[in-house]
Amino acid sequence: MPLEGLIVAAYGKRYNVELLDGRVLSCVTRGKKVDNAAGDRVSVTLTANHEGVIEKTAPRQTLLYRSNAFKSKILAANVTQILIVLATQPSFYEDLLNRCLVAAEAAGIRAVIILNKCDLPNPQAMQKLHQYAALGYLTIQLNAKDSVESLKPLLTGHTSVLVGQSGMGKSTIINSLLPEARSKTQEISATLDSGKHTTTATHLYHLDSQSAIIDSPGLQEFGLYHINEADLEYAFVEFRPLIGHCKFNNCTHTHEPECVILQGLATGTIAPERLQIFQQIRAENTVQIYH
Ligand SMILES: Nc1nc2c(ncn2[C@@H]2O[C@H](COP(=O)(O)OP(=O)(O)OP(=O)(O)O)[C@@H](O)[C@H]2O)c(=O)[nH]1
Numbered sequence: 001m002p003l004e005g006l007i008v009a010a011y012g013k014r015y016n017v018e019l020l021d022g023r024v025l026s027c028v029t030r031g032k033k034v035d036n037a038a039g040d041r042v043s044v045t046l047t048a049n050h051e052g053v054i055e056k057t058a059p060r061q062t063l064l065y066r067s068n069a070f071k072s073k074i075l076a077a078n079v080t081q082i083l084i085v086l087a088t089q090p091s092f093y094e095d096l097l098n099r100c101l102v103a104a105e106a107a108g109i110r111a112v113i114i115l116n117k118c119d120l121p122n123p124q125a126m127q128k129l130h131q132y133a134a135l136g137y138l139t140i141q142l143n144a145k146d147s148v149e150s151l152k153p154l155l156t157g158h159t160s161v162l163v164g165q166s167g168m169g170k171s172t173i174i175n176s177l178l179p180e181a182r183s184k185t186q187e188i189s190a191t192l193d194s195g196k197h198t199t200t201a202t203h204l205y206h207l208d209s210q211s212a213i214i215d216s217p218g219l220q221e222f223g224l225y226h227i228n229e230a231d232l233e234y235a236f237v238e239f240r241p242l243i244g245h246c247k248f249n250n251c252t253h254t255h256e257p258e259c260v261i262l263q264g265l266a267t268g269t270i271a272p273e274r275l276q277i278f279q280q281i282r283a284e285n286t287v288q289i290y291h
């Protein structure tokens, strides 16, 4: 009789599955298939004390993943919003921020941009934050070391995933939201003998019965090979009203006459760094692979 559960940790080829009664099992998938993630609802068969095999994955509401031409990796399943953590220092990669935004748009997930370490002033970072707020994104200024209260109302009723480069303050945010999360995870890891994986794993923590937060390891790269060209254009929110209005319907928005995207660039409604990242992702995704 399979048991229903929720993947609360993913590390390598193993997953911790929390059952309805609160027990946590260390599970593997059948065969070589490794395509589950934190947030997945699964059916498992118990194989030993504290161990199981994932038999089935319930259809996902949303799926967030990154990919290049050769492989793809699911970051989290069934999340309803993505919290992109930036900081005033060290400086953040705007490229990565935009890739996270594109992934969120493509998956139909709300994106929230958090600028952490606002106790350390950085006018440039602040100005960037305003630029993204002007695109319509919800932005938050935070000093996670001091308080994360301002985040709490945003998390209610959501399954959120925290993403960001290393050092932006994700762990600090999780620790302030859930002071006991780490020790609980360590306790479970000790039982399941998965202790050495705790830092590289993706973890799901319950905030209350309706809300959860998924903490992923620091991201450095974020390929979006799985997003086709039309979806890519659509993922840039400021392009949307312009799509279909270029003179050529296969316009690449690089050099063509009467290109409304290039006109937007000239008049300042499209930021050069946004068009640049669009072109960059587009170029990566159209690379020919020869076998
Ligand atoms: N001044 C200041 N420092 C902060 C703030 N939030 C976090 N830090 C510090 O920034 C450093 C990195 O924070 P972490 O929470 O470890 O960052 P992380 O994103 O989890 O990084 P990884 O664990 O490498 O993925 C630590 O030294 C924190 O104490 C903040 O709001 N203000």
Ligand SMILES: [Zn+2]
Pocket (backbone or CB within 6 Å): 246, 247, 251, 252, 253, 254, 256, 258, 259, 260, 261, 262
């Ligand atoms: Zn064009």
